[in-house]
Amino acid sequence: MTHKKRPIGMVDIARLAGVSRPTVSRALQGSPLVNEETKERIREIALRHGYIVNRSAQNLRRKRNNVIAVVIDFPHLPESRISDPFHFELLGNISNELANQGQDVLLCSTQSVHSEPLEQMLSSKGVDGIIFLGQSGEEGELTSLANNGVPFVVWGAEPQKKEYCVVGSNNKRGGKLVAKRFTELGRTSAMFVGPDDHDEMKLRFSGFSSEWKGALEELAVKDISFQSSRDAVLHWLDSHDWHPDAIFAGSDTMAIGVLSALKAKGLSIPSDCTVCGYDDSPISIYHSPSLTTVKQDTSAAGILLVAKLMKIIEGEIQESEMLRTELIERET
Amino acid sequence: MTHKKRPIGMVDIARLAGVSRPTVSRALQGSPLVNEETKERIREIALRHGYIVNRSAQNLRRKRNNVIAVVIDFPHLPESRISDPFHFELLGNISNELANQGQDVLLCSTQSVHSEPLEQMLSSKGVDGIIFLGQSGEEGELTSLANNGVPFVVWGAEPQKKEYCVVGSNNKRGGKLVAKRFTELGRTSAMFVGPDDHDEMKLRFSGFSSEWKGALEELAVKDISFQSSRDAVLHWLDSHDWHPDAIFAGSDTMAIGVLSALKAKGLSIPSDCTVCGYDDSPISIYHSPSLTTVKQDTSAAGILLVAKLMKIIEGEIQESEMLRTELIERET
DNA sequence: CCCTAAATTGCAAACCTGTGCATTTGAGCA
DNA sequence: TGCTCAAATGCACAGGTTTGCAATTTAGGG
Numbered sequence: 195m196t197h198k199k200r201p202i203g204m205v206d207i208a209r210l211a212g213v214s215r216p217t218v219s220r221a222l223q224g225s226p227l228v229n230e231e232t233k234e235r236i237r238e239i240a241l242r243h244g245y246i247v248n249r250s251a252q253n254l255r256r257k258r259n260n261v262i263a264v265v266i267d268f269p270h271l272p273e274s275r276i277s278d279p280f281h282f283e284l285l286g287n288i289s290n291e292l293a294n295q296g297q298d299v300l301l302c303s304t305q306s307v308h309s310e311p312l313e314q315m316l317s318s319k320g321v322d323g324i325i326f327l328g329q330s331g332e333e334g335e336l337t338s339l340a341n342n343g344v345p346f347v348v349w350g351a352e353p354q355k356k357e358y359c360v361v362g363s364n365n366k367r368g369g370k371l372v373a374k375r376f377t378e379l380g381r382t383s384a385m386f387v388g389p390d391d392h393d394e395m396k397l398r399f400s401g402f403s404s405e406w407k408g409a410l411e412e413l414a415v416k417d418i419s420f421q422s423s424r425d426a427v428l429h430w431l432d433s434h435d436w437h438p439d440a441i442f443a444g445s446d447t448m449a450i451g452v453l454s455a456l457k458a459k460g461l462s463i464p465s466d467c468t469v470c471g472y473d474d475s476p477i478s479i480y481h482s483p484s485l486t487t488v489k490q491d492t493s494a495a496g497i498l499l500v501a502k503l504m505k506i507i508e509g510e511i512q513e514s515e516m517l518r519t520e521l522i523e524r525e526t
Numbered sequence: 527m528t529h530k531k532r533p534i535g536m537v538d539i540a541r542l543a544g545v546s547r548p549t550v551s552r553a554l555q556g557s558p559l560v561n562e563e564t565k566e567r568i569r570e571i572a573l574r575h576g577y578i579v580n581r582s583a584q585n586l587r588r589k590r591n592n593v594i595a596v597v598i599d600f601p602h603l604p605e606s607r608i609s610d611p612f613h614f615e616l617l618g619n620i621s622n623e624l625a626n627q628g629q630d631v632l633l634c635s636t637q638s639v640h641s642e643p644l645e646q647m648l649s650s651k652g653v654d655g656i657i658f659l660g661q662s663g664e665e666g667e668l669t670s671l672a673n674n675g676v677p678f679v680v681w682g683a684e685p686q687k688k689e690y691c692v693v694g695s696n697n698k699r700g701g702k703l704v705a706k707r708f709t710e711l712g713r714t715s716a717m718f719v720g721p722d723d724h725d726e727m728k729l730r731f732s733g734f735s736s737e738w739k740g741a742l743e744e745l746a747v748k749d750i751s752f753q754s755s756r757d758a759v760l761h762w763l764d765s766h767d768w769h770p771d772a773i774f775a776g777s778d779t780m781a782i783g784v785l786s787a788l789k790a791k792g793l794s795i796p797s798d799c800t801v802c803g804y805d806d807s808p809i810s811i812y813h814s815p816s817l818t819t820v821k822q823d824t825s826a827a828g829i830l831l832v833a834k835l836m837k838i839i840e841g842e843i844q845e846s847e848m849l850r851t852e853l854i855e856r857e858t
Numbered sequence: 859c860c861c862t863a864a865a866t867t868g869c870a871a872a873c874c875t876g877t878g879c880a881t882t883t884g885a886g887c888a
Numbered sequence: 889t890g891c892t893c894a895a896a897t898g899c900a901c902a903g904g905t906t907t908g909c910a911a912t913t914t915a916g917g918g
Contacts, residue, residue, distance in 0.1 A: 204875070214898050219876060229896060249652050250591065251874035253582040254903055264633070282614040289635050298651055301596070301631040303621050319630060320581050420811070450813075479752070481782075481813065535904065546868050551906060561866060583904035586873050 202245050210243070211236045222247065259320035262292055262503065263300040266327040280445070280473040280490075281328050284349065287496030288325060295500055297322075312339060323503045325349070345506045347499050351393035352514055359506060360514040361499050363490035365394050368519035369401025371488060372442045372470050375521060376406065379468060381440035383409035387423050387452055388444030390414040395444040398472060402442055411438060418444065423451035431459050439467050446471035446478040449485055474522050489520045534577050542575070543568045554579065591652035594624055594835065595632040598659040612777070612805040612822075613660050616681065619828030620657060627832055629654075655835045657681070677838045679831050683725035684846055691838060692846040693831045695822035697726050700851035701733025703820060704774045704802045707853060708738065711800060713772035715741035719755050719784055720776030722746040727776040730804060734774055743770060750776065755783035763791050771799050778803035778810040781817055806854050821852045 208215040213232065220228045221236040228236075239245075253259045266285060292299050300321060312324070312335075324346035326336070333353060339346060340358040348360045376384055384406055388395035395418070403410055415426040423443060431437060441456075443449035449471030453463060461467055463483055471478050474489035494517055502512045540547040545564065552560045553568040560568075571577075585591045598617060624631050632653060656678035658668070665685060671678060672690040680692045708716055716738055720727035727750070735742055747758040755775060763769060773788075775781035781803030785795060793799055795815060803810050806821035826849055834844045 215874095216876075216899080217897060220897090223876085227896070232896085248586070248874055250582055250585040251903095252876080254580070254586050254874080254905090255876045257903095259582065279611050279614065282611065285633075286635065289633050293635065299633040301617075301621050301633040303618065303625065537904085547904090548869080548906075549867060551904095552867090555906085559866070564866085580904050583873090584906080586875090587904080587906045589873090 202243055207236065207240050207243065207245050211239050253320055259322050260296060261298045261300050261319070261321050263302050263321045263324045264288060264327065265302045265304060265324060267304045280475040283475065284327060284492045284495060287492045288499055291496045291500040295504060312344070323507050325499055325503060345503065347503045347506065349495065349499060351397050352516055356514065359502055359512040361495060361502060362394065362516050363519045364516040365397035366401035368472060368488040369398040370405040371519065371521040373402045373405035375470065375486065376440040376468070381408065381468060383438045384440045384442060385411040385413055385438040386442050387413045387415060387427065387448055389417055392418065398444055418448055420447050420451040423448040424455045427452050427455035428458065431455065437461065437467060441467060441469045443469065443471050446473045446475045446485060446487055449478070450481055486524050487522050489522045491517055534575055539568065539572050539575065539577050543571050585652055591654050592628060593630045593632050593651070593653050595634050595653045595656045596620060596659065597634045597636060597656060599636045612807040615807065616659060616824045616827060619824045620831055623828045623832040627836060655839050657831055657835060677835065679835045679838065681827065681831060683729050684848055688846065691834055691844040693827060693834060694726065694848050695851045696848040697729035698733035700804060700820040701730040702737040703851065703853040705734045705737035707802065707818065708772040708800070713740065713800060715770045716772045716774060717743040717745055717770040718774050719745045719747060719759065719780055721749060724750065730776055750780055752779050752783040755780040756787045759784050759787035760790065763787065769793065769799060773799060773801045775801065775803050778805045778807045778817060778819055781810070782813055818856050819854050821854045823849055
């Protein structure tokens with residue numbers, strides 16, 4: 195039919211509008227340099243002909259690419275250390291907020307990231323900034339990244355050194371809330387279940403123990419999975435002749451593992467022992483008996499992470515910020 | 527320090543290697559045109575100086591961008607219709623396989639997709655192909671996409687018309703497996719719980735009913751959430767004076783809703799009524815009592831989806847393919 | 859030693875846009 | 889009218905890579 199199957203370009207719009215190509219470029223960017231009505235006319239023509247700018251060329255010319263990489267540790271993959279539905283929810287909120295801000299979301303699993311230096315990814319894939327999810331225990335690498343001027347934010351625990359910007363929930367406060375709740379319930383001997391090498395969990399424990407007045411046991415588990423917390427609790431119960439009357443688990447997934455172990459031992463919940471989780475992830479609602487938990491506001495988290503990252507990209511420096519946590523009481 | 531802070535480019539490598547820029551370009555692509563030892567030398571120099579090609583420029587020049595969009599319906603977002611941890615697992619596997627194939631993963635939530643025509647996204651964001659996850663009931667749009675020559679694959683139910691390529695699990699077979707299991711258990715009256723406007727669920731039901739010889743009730747629910755299946759079952763039990771002795775729920779999430787309802791009514795599981803889910807998602811393992819379910823192999827799914835999409839992008843046409851499903855028996 | 863083909867390499871155009879600067883246009887004013 | 893000034897637009901180049909084609913070098917055969 196037509197002379198060439200070539201997709202429509204900026205030159206074509208320029209010709210149709212009877213102006214030069216640069217004018218079209220400026221018009222589409224909303225530059226104040228170009229006359230209002232010309233601008234409007236050009237826009238109308240572009241729209242009618244279904245023209246959209248070529249991102250590759252645009253990216254090449256500007257240095258900014260409008261691409262944010264989200265690095266996440268996927269569950270159910272061989273080398274995954276952290277696996278929790280909570281991260282999925284967070285990912286959804288971040289993705290939406292990035293879309294609102296006109297940013298593309300480049301999804302990376304930690305596995306693929308570890309294979310090549312992150313800096314490479316930046317320039318190679320044209321990534322403007324990075325959001326790390328669930329990267330506990332990588333402070334070294336992250337600090338090095340920050341020193342190299344890579345713009346990024348992290349979801350996680352508040353860092354000791356303020357080398358980079360972290361957004362997280364107020365884990366310490368969350369832990370205190372749980373302690374208060376246990377106290378209200380009249381419990382006297384508590385146990386915390388969680389890995390001892392995980393920053394967020396450590397803070398939750400620290401908050402809890404600062405508030406808790408009764409007996410306190412800490413049960414360290416090797417990872418945050420359902421299985422390992424279940425096994426750990428079973429083993430503990432086997433080797434002791436008493437049991438705590440309240441257990442605070444570092445996450446909902448772990449809490450359910452704890453519940454499973456308690457039930458297996460014939461304890462009745464919550465009369466013999468009450469259990470509290472963390473995250474307010476779907477499983478804590480669906481589980482029966484449903485679980486009292488500490489909610490982290492993932493929607494606010496997504497918005498805040500994105501906002502801070504954008505500012506960091508602009509060159510501003512941003513303080514870390516911990517979101518308010520909230521106790522969700524459910525029958526247990 | 528140095529003259530310019532300009533990032534290292536192909537010209538620099540060329541100068542260092544004492545060759546021209548095009549030669550470097552070809553060497554890095556592994557072109558057979560360039561001498562083996564020259565190639566090796568150039569590669570070594572590039573590596574040593576940490577040079578990586580500028581993707582924007584590369585994309586501009588080639589027409590291919592090596593970017594695959596994954597469109598997913600995130601849970602816990604306002605307009606989300608489908609929300610299941612199962613999709614998270616699938617996403618992880620797809621993401622990994624795409625990384626293996628050297629493709630970037632552009633993550634899109636359905637919300638942002640619906641706001642602008644998909645075709646725009648393609649050229650604007652430089653997307654080479656799309657993978658749709660959980661897009662049941664969009665056949666119209668998808669067919670139109672296919673007719674416009676957009677390369678994409680879908681995870682979901684086998685389509686009536688073979689206009690585009692779908693990968694999914696063999697839902698019908700999955701349903702049959704459940705029916706067999708119920709029969710083995712000596713159950714006589716069954717109920718299927720699931721929405722009646724969801725293709726995959728319909729097939730699961732169809733498979734089930736083709737194999738099931740006993741009494742059969744179909745309980746239609748409005749969406750696939752925990753809440754609505756729980757409510758539906760409660761309501762049903764209230765308005766009937768008997769109950770089935772086996773329930774097949776369209777997904778694990780729904781199965782847990784069903785369990786919750788049954789327990790609320792004081793039925794004991796599995797003696798009064800056995801329940802079976804679908805997906806083998808984490809919650810089915812963690813739940814207590816843990817749930818018999820039908821497993822879909824998400825790892826194979828990811829690999830297959832990606833492989834087919836790549837071929838479609840190359841221009842080949844691909845048949846839809848349903849993966850084998852497998853019954854996972856757990857105490858219930 | 860000359861000729862031809864193959865193996866390498868370099869030249870220059872092309873991909874599509876953004877932007878500094880010069881140029882044109884038109885208005886306002888003495 | 890002649891001048892200045894601001895607004896609007898166009899020119900031309902830059903950005904980093906790929907690739908068709910020409911040019912050069914090398915090897916092999918007569």
